[in-house]
Amino acid sequence: MKRQTRHQYRWLVLGVVGLLGAMSWGCGAQPEPIVLERARTTYKQAAEDEAVVQHAPGALRDAKQVLSRAEQAWRSDKNAVEVEHLSYVTKQRVAIAQAKADHKVAEADWQRLSRERELVLQEARIQEAEQARREAEQARQEAKQARAKQEEAAKQLAMLQEQLGALQAKATSRGTVLTLGSVLFAPGQATLKSEALQNLYSLVTFMQEDSERTAIIEGYTDNVGSDALNLDLSQRRAEAVRGFLIKNGVNGERVTARGYGEASPVASNDTEAGRQQNRRVEIVFPK
Amino acid sequence: MVVLRVRTQQWFAILVLVCTVGLSACASVPRPTGTLSQAELAVREAERSEAPRYAALELQMARENLDNAKLAMQSKAYEKARRLAEKALVEAQLAEDKAMAASTRKTADELRENIESLRDEITRASKNR
Numbered sequence: 437m438k439r440q441t442r443h444q445y446r447w448l449v450l451g452v453v454g455l456l457g458a459m460s461w462g463c464g465a466q467p468e469p470i471v472l473e474r475a476r477t478t479y480k481q482a483a484e485d486e487a488v489v490q491h492a493p494g495a496l497r498d499a500k501q502v503l504s505r506a507e508q509a510w511r512s513d514k515n516a517v518e519v520e521h522l523s524y525v526t527k528q529r530v531a532i533a534q535a536k537a538d539h540k541v542a543e544a545d546w547q548r549l550s551r552e553r554e555l556v557l558q559e560a561r562i563q564e565a566e567q568a569r570r571e572a573e574q575a576r577q578e579a580k581q582a583r584a585k586q587e588e589a590a591k592q593l594a595m596l597q598e599q600l601g602a603l604q605a606k607a608t609s610r611g612t613v614l615t616l617g618s619v620l621f622a623p624g625q626a627t628l629k630s631e632a633l634q635n636l637y638s639l640v641t642f643m644q645e646d647s648e649r650t651a652i653i654e655g656y657t658d659n660v661g662s663d664a665l666n667l668d669l670s671q672r673r674a675e676a677v678r679g680f681l682i683k684n685g686v687n688g689e690r691v692t693a694r695g696y697g698e699a700s701p702v703a704s705n706d707t708e709a710g711r712q713q714n715r716r717v718e719i720v721f722p723k
Numbered sequence: 724m725v726v727l728r729v730r731t732q733q734w735f736a737i738l739v740l741v742c743t744v745g746l747s748a749c750a751s752v753p754r755p756t757g758t759l760s761q762a763e764l765a766v767r768e769a770e771r772s773e774a775p776r777y778a779a780l781e782l783q784m785a786r787e788n789l790d791n792a793k794l795a796m797q798s799k800a801y802e803k804a805r806r807l808a809e810k811a812l813v814e815a816q817l818a819e820d821k822a823m824a825a826s827t828r829k830t831a832d833e834l835r836e837n838i839e840s841l842r843d844e845i846t847r848a849s850k851n852r
Binding site for chain 1: 845
């Protein structure tokens with residue numbers, strides 16, 4: 437009887453110990469879930485990220501709280517399912533903290549870039565104003581130059597008139613035009629009369645004053661006689677004047693001679709006075 | 724010493740009783756209605772934000788977990804429902820925050836490009852003078 441009871445007692449002890457062990461160890465001894473370790477690492481990385489710490493400290497604290505609950509769930513309850521769940525939530529809360537930090541950084545960038553854009557636009561406006569000012573200045577200069585040119589042309593005209601005495605000098609769209617009457621030539625001839633030469637010397641001086649000056653010599657006649665003869669006469673007379681200038685040192689390249697015959701009369705050919713006016717040599721000094 | 728006289732079968736019966744009592748104590752889990760409504764609100768807000776555009780995947784996961792949480796509630800699986808609701812809540816928030824960050828980043832990038840073009844224009848204009 438005594439041996440039997442000792443045998444039962446041993447099994448009883450083992451049973452109770454086994455039950456207590458099972459109750460305190462859950463469904464047997466388990467290793468720590470890997471996800472918990474991963475959650476710890478994820479949190480640690482975020483906690484060491486300066487951007488996250490600076491811009492999303494609240495969200496980071498929330499993540500820490502959940503991580504603590506996960507640790508607690510493992511230490512005290514060994515509840516693997518709950519630990520896995522809380523590790524997942526920790527991971528997501530860390531991601532939230534990172535997203536919030538990213539948002540703050542992007543916002544700061546946006547602010548900075550907005551200011552930069554303002555500066556660039558300002559710079560552009562300043563440059564445009566500067567450009568406008570320069571263009572206005574340039575326009576003023578050009579206007580000044582144009583006026584100066586006009587004054588110069590007027591002075592030239594006055595000088596020419598002075599130098600060439602009673603001879604007519606006019607400013608036209610072509611330039612300054614000097615009209616020499618046909619008294620330079622004998623009627624129907626293309627040879628210069630000696631009395632005329634005085635006037636032509638003034639012309640020579642005028643041409644030599646400015647080596648850039650050019651002259652176009654145009655011969656005209658009245659309408660008496662044949663067109664062909666008048667054309668020929670006017671041409672020869674123009675060339676005679678040109679020849680005189682060249683003979684006196686003026687560069688031939690600066691002077692051209694052309695006869696126009698009866699064309700372009702300046703007065704009516706019906707009267708002798710008019711015909712006399714049409715018999716002329718014009719010297720054009722282009723602008 | 725009286726205990727030793729009880730037979731082994733009776734010990735097993737007591738063992739089973741203890742376990743059942745222990746397990747049924749764990750079965751009195753509260754209904755996670757608070758968490759569920761929080762999750763529902765969070766998902767609704769996320770739907771209204773930029774999340775559908777910039778964080779569609781995260782938002783979809785939140786929706787699915789929310790639906791499954793509701794089903795678990797109906798089946799009275801309250802632990803499961805709580806966990807699914809907690810997942811849905813955090814995923815919805817994440818979707819919203821990720822979307823905000825992406826949206827602001829895009830705006831900043833566009834602004835940067837805008838400044839580049841402005842600078843190019845100015846350089847070109849000054850060269851033409």
